[in-house]
Structure formats: C-alpha cells, structure tokens
Amino acid sequence: MHLFPSLPTPPPLVSILDWLSSIHYSQPGETTPKVIYLLWQIWKTRNEKVFRASSPWPPATCSKAINDFTAWNSCPKVPRQLPPPPNQPRAIRSHLLPPPSNPNLVIHCDGLFLHDSQKATYGIVVFDSHGDICDGKADTILCSSPIEAEAKALLEAVRYAQDKATPCLIRWTVFP
Template identity: 30%
Template sequence: MPKWKIFLWKLFHNGLATTANLSYRGLAISDKCPSCNLEPETSQHIFRFCSLATAAWQTSKLCIISNATPLVAFKDWLIAWIHYFYQQDGYNGLRLPEFVAILWAIWQGRNNKVFNGTIPDLALLRSFQDKGIQQHFTFTTNPIPRPSSLHGAPGPPGFLFAHFGSAFCEVPQLHLQVDGSWKKSSILAGIAWIADHVTTQATEGQGGCIYVESPLVAEAQACLGALIWAQARGYCQILIYTDSEVLVRSLLHQDTQPISIA
C-alpha cells in the first residue's frame, strides 16, 4: 500500500519523527521512548529493543528475536529481513506483509500513546497488525491504478514529479523541501524551504509570512520563493519536494493549472 511504502522509505532513511530525531533537530523535548521512558527513542530502540516490540515479534507468527543481534544497525536489520522473506517466499509470500504489519503496528501503538495518551499493549498492537494485514490484502485485490506517465519519480515512493525548465536527469546541485501553511480565518500563510547542498552536505533554510487566498497558493508561493532564492545563489539544477499533488499536476499540465497559481 502507498502508506506502507512511504513508511518503509522513512524507516530506511531514518526519517520518522521519533523523539530522538526531533531532539537531534533542535526541538526542546526529551528524547526518551514514550512507551518505556528508559532509552532514547531511536528506530533501533522502538522497533527492536523496547520491551513491547520484542514481545510483539516473539509472539507473532514470525517468532523473530528482535534483540538477538544488538550490534547490527537498524537499517541493515530491516533490509536483511525484507530480503530474506522475499527470497524465501517470493513476491506474493505471506511473511513479508506480516513483517511490515508488525512494524506498522508498533508505530501506530507508539503514536496512540503520544497523541491520545493510550498506553499500548500486545492486544492493541495485534489489533493494529490484523487491521493492517486486512487492508493490505484488500489493496492487493483492488490496486489503485497509477498513470504510467508518473512512474519513476525520484524520492519517496508514490510521489509525483514534473520537469520544468530544461530536463535534467543527473545528480542535482540542490535538494529543496518546500511547504506552505494557511490559516483561513486570517488568510495569513507561513511559507518556508530547506535546502540541502549535495556536494557540501550543508543545510540552510528560509521562510516568512504572507497573505494569500488559499493553501494551494501558499504552497505555490513557497515553491516560487525557494526557486528565486536558489537562482539568486547561482543554482540551476534543483530537485524540489512538495506535498501538493495539485501543484505538481499543474506543472505537468500548465495549460489547465488554476489561474490563482498560473
């Protein structure tokens, strides 16, 4: 499923909003695991070593002893199991979806604790796991059709992409993440972008507040602001990430884009 693909992509790139990641990025919060409050909440801890996670793996149909190899990095552990199930069972095997469903259930249980105050237990995780498996089989029975012209997008799976300007297929000079947030009651929007320099690995960003008439215009203004900012610094080979599907489709089909962002 698309949400599983993106979840796994974030897991692989250590992109989940765990407390350890948030603390590392400068948020003034404790990095302790919300479930056990004993160790920093890294992906390694929450999905392998936290007591609830180890119990979930051991009591599952897979009978995985998740804390048996503590020196193995989480990314390597994740890929090893995915490769193992794929090689043993093939593309349509039952164990790989079971493996992903447990990871997904652990994350949902953790979020339930953080956002709803519900203390997760094995019964709750098992219910999330069963629901995930059911959704997976429903999806594989009736997959969502995807336009062939949108296949092969860089970055997270399931994301759309468009070329504008001159097409460039090599390594870009700059990765830009853009976002806009709009408040209807005041028509005030916050726009911001983060730039990752490919060669130097340096990161910088900028943002501001503007008045716009819709969230789509806020997203478009963030994209435009990031481009102007990058161009002023001499960059012309740029990869931009945005979570606005309408904006990307508008760039793909500029003759039909909304007049507000044309």
Template identity: 30%
Template structure:
C-alpha cells in the first residue's frame, strides 16, 4: 500500500535519490513512519545540512515523478532528479535559468519573479475536480533570494473553480497573519510587506 513515507523515502527508486552523499546526515531509514518528524529534523538550521529549499524541491520532484509514472507511463530517473532540483534551486535564488532548467520549463509561460528588497511573496494555488465538493489549497512564502520560509496546505469545500481559487487566496491571507510575527523581525523589514500571487490549476 502506498503511504507518504513509502512514496517519498522507501520506494526502491526513491531510495536511490537519497543515497547521494549530500543527504548523509538526514538519510531516511527503513523505520521512518512520520514524514513531518523527518522534516523537522531536515529543516533545522544546521550548516551541515542541505538547504531547506533543495529538500523541498526534491520532495516535490519525487511527487511529480510518481504522477508521471502513473498517468504518463514515464519511468522515473532518480539520477536526474537531484540535478533537476539543483537547477530549480539555482533559478529560485538567482532568477536565471540554467540550460537544463530552461528545457524543463519550455512549455511553461510563467516564471517566478522574486519580490523586491526585504518583502516576502506568497504563491498560492488550488486544485479542484468538477463534481467534487472538496478542493486542496496550498501556498509557500519566499524572500527575495527565493528561500522558502514557510508554507501551508489545507482542504476546503467548494462548488466551482472560481471559489477554489478564492479559497486559496483567503487561506493565504490568514496564513500571512500568522507568518508575520515569525519572520518580519528576522528579515529586518519595518513595513512587513507581502505580495500574494495566485496560480490556479483546474484538473
């Protein structure tokens, strides 16, 4: 049975991703049974650990590879996944694409643009299938360097695509009220300015 832990860490091809030496200190073992507990360890501010955004991108690309295998019969390529994640991390931190990243995004007309100065940007999205009463909303907050500071995910009841997108934005606003005391002081921003971008996918 597929569990979150099996999908992200214990599947035979997923294990090959985590075998890279960069993950030596946080490499999940066969006894892992709580993804959230593992993330708490992986996201600690330790200079010897990989950057949090790289870990997030690894998990995101594992999820995409899983969907490509199920829905497109495309076999995952563990050796390429870490390279793709590093290219994406470079793009987020510099605003410039490497050759591999441009190829990865050649069909996507939208590119993330960092906020100015010490402002933060929150990107939100929603996923809803016509006929369903539930949708998923999520968002991530990043600074001008593209560093992931925090994020949220939730499930809510909707009846239309427009309502799903609106719920994503409303959840984002609520999330910012909770995020503000945790990060504005660290960033040294007296104004505490935030921007919300919404990208809605109808599936």
C-alpha cells in the first residue's frame, strides 16, 4: 500500500513544522492531514513499543493512520484562516502558538501515568518570546498515580524556570 506516492523526503536539518508547511503549500488538498495522521500514528506505535513492548507491524500503522484520517475527513469542516506561505516560517510558528505579550519564556508541561507499569512519563517544552521552541525535556519516572505524574511534570517546569532565573509562564496541559 502506497499511502503517499509523491511525498517528498524531508531535507536534512529542517524542522518538522517547516517540512509540513512546504508539503501544505506544494501539495494542497488532503496530503497535509494525511501526513499528520501518519506521524501521529507512528508516535502512538512507538509508544506502544517502548511502554508495552509490543511488536509493531508497519502496514498496520499506515492502515490505522488511513482509518483515522478517513474518520476525520468525514466530519463536517468549519472554515478557518490558513497561516501565511512557507517563506515566512516565523509567522507560521506564531500562528500555531501565539507569542506571549512579554519577552518571557513559556513552558508547556504534561505528565502521563502508565497503570500497568506504575511508571510515568513527563515532558516540558520551552518556547521563546517568538513562539519558537528553544528547549525541552522528557523522562520516564516511577510513580504511583496520575496526579503524581502531573505534579512531577509541573515540578520539572518550575525547576526549569528556577534554573533559568527569568520570569516564565508555565502552561499545564490536562487531557481527560
């Protein structure tokens, strides 16, 4: 099965956002959402391999991505304004994450508890005043509950802010 027969290979040292932007503008239509669903499914498959020791089968990953895309594509769409063309990459990043009104860093953090293993993962992503990613951290830790996983993610964000000795805005992500 060839999900993307004409999909360009990402050039070396190009961010995923810039690569997706170039695909979006060079291949309009359904290509960008398909690529996003494929990348999301690859990430989920990777997590299954790492945290549940599964044995992934690449065609199944592609099939799941196609099914997810098809389900999404059948939903009614709400019109939205598209970001500017790819010759303005900073504007695209700013569209996806509006920069803060002050020059401080913005730290996003989240934790995930894995019930089967009594472990958790957390991650922090640091954005500069332009909305560009400038740092981050992720780790796996021993943990006993979802609340503890979220608390440890927040703690790592606070520690990062303390180490930088600059005012930071911390945004905590909570998913149901």
